Amino acid sequence: MNLTMDQHDLIYFDNAATTPVLSEVIQEMIPYLGNNYGNPSSQHSFGFNTSRAIENARRHVAHLIGSSPNEITFTSGGTEANNLAIKGTVSRLGINNENKSTVLISSSIEHDSVLQPFNSLKAQGFNVKFVEVNKEGMVKLESLLEFLKKEKIMLVSIMLANNEVGTIQPIRELAKITHEISNALFHCDAVQALGKIPINVKHLDVDLLSLSSHKIYGPKGVGALYARDRDQLSPLIDGGGQEKSLRSGTENVYGIVGFGEACRIASVNLHENWKYVKELRDYFIDRVLSTIPRCYVNGSMNQRLPNNAHFSFPGVKGEDIIIKLNEFGIAASTGAACSSSKAKPSHVLKAMGLSLLEIEGSLRFTLGLQNTRSEVDRVILALGETIRELRRHSGFLNN
Ligand SMILES: Cc1ncc(COP(=O)(O)O)c(C=O)c1O
Structure with missing residues (x-):
C-alpha cells in the first residue's frame, strides 16, 4: 500500500x-480533476462518464457496509450526513406541537456533529434526552430502556465507535430494543468505525448510518448517509434534485470517486x-x-x-x-x-x-x-x- x-x-x-x-485513491481521482469534467446531470457522453463513476463509487461504499447502492446518498462529509439523518428525520415528520412532545434520544458521548443538531432542536422546543455512559465509556442500556419505556420516541442516535476513546457500542442490541419497544428510527454515526471493523447495516438493524471518507484514507469533504427508507427523510438542501432529491448540488465527482476507491481498498x-x-x-x-x-x-x-x-x-x-x-x-x-x-x-x-x-x-x-x-x-x-x-x-x- x-x-x-x-x-x-x-x-x-x-x-x-x-x-x-492513499496514492491509489489519488490515481483514481486525477482523471476527474482533468479530462473527465462532465456534469453528471448532463445528457451527453461527458455527463454519462461522470455519472457512471459516481454509481461505481456508490457500489463500493454500499458493499463495505452491506447495503444496496440505492440506499446510499453522498454528502459533503460525516457532519452533513449526521445533520441530514437527524434534522431530515425530524422535518419529515413535521415540526408541529404534537411531534415536539415526542422524544429524541442520543448519548452523552456523541461527536459535536450529532450533539449540536440535537441541541438546536432542543432550543426549538423538542424534548431531547441523552443516554448516560459508564466509566468505561459504554452506553448504559438501562438508561436507554428507561427513556424508551416511558416516552413516545421519534429518533434514537448512538454512535458505533467513539472518536476520543474508541469505545465500540453494541449497536445491534441497542437498535433491537429500540425497534422492539418503539416505532423510532435508529441512526448510527459510524464515521470512526468505517473500514476498521466489519459493518453490516442489515445485521446492525439500523435505519440510518453516517460515513466519512477522510477517516479511511480517502479525500476530505465527502461522506455518505445510508438510509433504509429515504422517504423518511426531508432534504436539508433544496435545488436541482441531485442524489434523488435528497441532496441537491452538483456532485463532488472526484471526491466521490476517491471515497469509493478508499471503500473498495478498505474492504480488501x-x-x-x-x-x-x-x-x-x-x-x-x-x-x-x-x-x-x-x-x-x-x-x-x-x-x-x-x-x-x-x-x-x-x-x-x-x-x-x-x-x-x-x-x-x-x-x-x-x-x-x-x-x-x-x-x-x-x-x-x-x-x-x-x-x-x-x-x-x-x-x-x-x-x-x-x-x-x-x-x-x-x-x-x-x-x-x-x-x-x-x-x-x-x-x-x-x-
Ligand atoms: C465520530 C465522528 N462523527 C462525525 C465526524 C465528522 O465527519 P466530517 O469530518 O467528515 O464532517 C467526525 C470527525 O471527526 C467523527 O469523528
Whole structure:
C-alpha cells in the first residue's frame, strides 16, 4: 500500500483526526480533476462518464457496509450526513406541537456533529434526552430502556465507535430494543468505525448510518448517509434534485470517486490490516503502562477500535505533552481535533466520570495502517522523556 506522506521523519499518530490519502485513491481521482469534467446531470457522453463513476463509487461504499447502492446518498462529509439523518428525520415528520412532545434520544458521548443538531432542536422546543455512559465509556442500556419505556420516541442516535476513546457500542442490541419497544428510527454515526471493523447495516438493524471518507484514507469533504427508507427523510438542501432529491448540488465527482476507491481498498484484507494495527497498538499500550508511572488507559479495552490508545497522565497537561511531542516530530491529540480547536474539557471524558486532573492530562494516540513498530518505539521513548520532564517541572511526583 502506497501512502503519499513524504515527511519521512514525522510520526503521525492522529489517524482519528484524519488519514493520509492513499496514492491509489489519488490515481483514481486525477482523471476527474482533468479530462473527465462532465456534469453528471448532463445528457451527453461527458455527463454519462461522470455519472457512471459516481454509481461505481456508490457500489463500493454500499458493499463495505452491506447495503444496496440505492440506499446510499453522498454528502459533503460525516457532519452533513449526521445533520441530514437527524434534522431530515425530524422535518419529515413535521415540526408541529404534537411531534415536539415526542422524544429524541442520543448519548452523552456523541461527536459535536450529532450533539449540536440535537441541541438546536432542543432550543426549538423538542424534548431531547441523552443516554448516560459508564466509566468505561459504554452506553448504559438501562438508561436507554428507561427513556424508551416511558416516552413516545421519534429518533434514537448512538454512535458505533467513539472518536476520543474508541469505545465500540453494541449497536445491534441497542437498535433491537429500540425497534422492539418503539416505532423510532435508529441512526448510527459510524464515521470512526468505517473500514476498521466489519459493518453490516442489515445485521446492525439500523435505519440510518453516517460515513466519512477522510477517516479511511480517502479525500476530505465527502461522506455518505445510508438510509433504509429515504422517504423518511426531508432534504436539508433544496435545488436541482441531485442524489434523488435528497441532496441537491452538483456532485463532488472526484471526491466521490476517491471515497469509493478508499471503500473498495478498505474492504480488501480488512481483518489482516487491522490485526496488524491492533498488535502495534497493544504493544504501544503495554510499553507505555510498564515504563511510565501513574498513567491509565481510558475506555473499555475489550470494546475498542483497534487503533485507539487513550491515556491519562495525571500531573501534566495534555496540551503541553502535545507541544513537546511535536518538537520530537510526533503528532498526537487531546481529543476531538475535527471540531476546531477549543480549550473546553472533553465532554466524553466528563460523561465517563473522569476527574479534572485525569481529563487535563489526557492524550489520544490513533494509529494507522502506515505506522510501524520502530515508530511506536520512538514515540514511547519521546513520551516517557516528555512526561518525566513535565512532571519534574510541576513537582507532581514529589507530592
Ligand atoms: C465520530 C465522528 N462523527 C462525525 C465526524 C465528522 O465527519 P466530517 O469530518 O467528515 O464532517 C467526525 C470527525 O471527526 C467523527 O469523528
